[in-house]
Amino acid sequence: MGPPVIRFHPEAVSVDLFKLSAVFEPNEYFELLAQINRAVREVASGRIVPQRDMEPPYKGWTRKKFHSNLHPPQNVSADMRLIYQFDDSGSILHILAVGYRLPGDPNDIYAATTSRKKSF
Numbered sequence: 001m002g003p004p005v006i007r008f009h010p011e012a013v014s015v016d017l018f019k020l021s022a023v024f025e026p027n028e029y030f031e032l033l034a035q036i037n038r039a040v041r042e043v044a045s046g047r048i049v050p051q052r053d054m055e056p057p058y059k060g061w062t063r064k065k066f067h068s069n070l071h072p073p074q075n076v077s078a079d080m081r082l083i084y085q086f087d088d089s090g091s092i093l094h095i096l097a098v099g100y101r102l103p104g105d106p107n108d109i110y111a112a113t114t115s116r117k118k119s120f
Helices: 010-023 026-045
Strands: 005-008 062-066 080-086 092-100
Touching: 005 010, 010 026, 010 092, 026 062, 026 080, 026 092
Parallel strands: 005 092
Antiparallel strands: 062 080, 080 092
């Protein structure tokens, strides 16, 4: 079986990436896009073991933690999350959302996407 088809939720691009573009300077934003690309490629390749199922409303989805920049300071937790799910056959990788992990903040990736339609 070849690599999976990658499908981004429409709001992952129109909302998530747009919000992130407003936070970063252009050169930093390009580095972030490279990091997102890297995270998606790692998930698609099957080189990472998915973390346990997430809690509702993300039941059945999983997450990939990663850093927004290529060279983060040592001992700094990953600040970004990619929320994804493979279809039953493993041939389609659905990317629901990508964004900052900001616990307690309304812009936190989980808080901001709670009501996002999970089928696309």
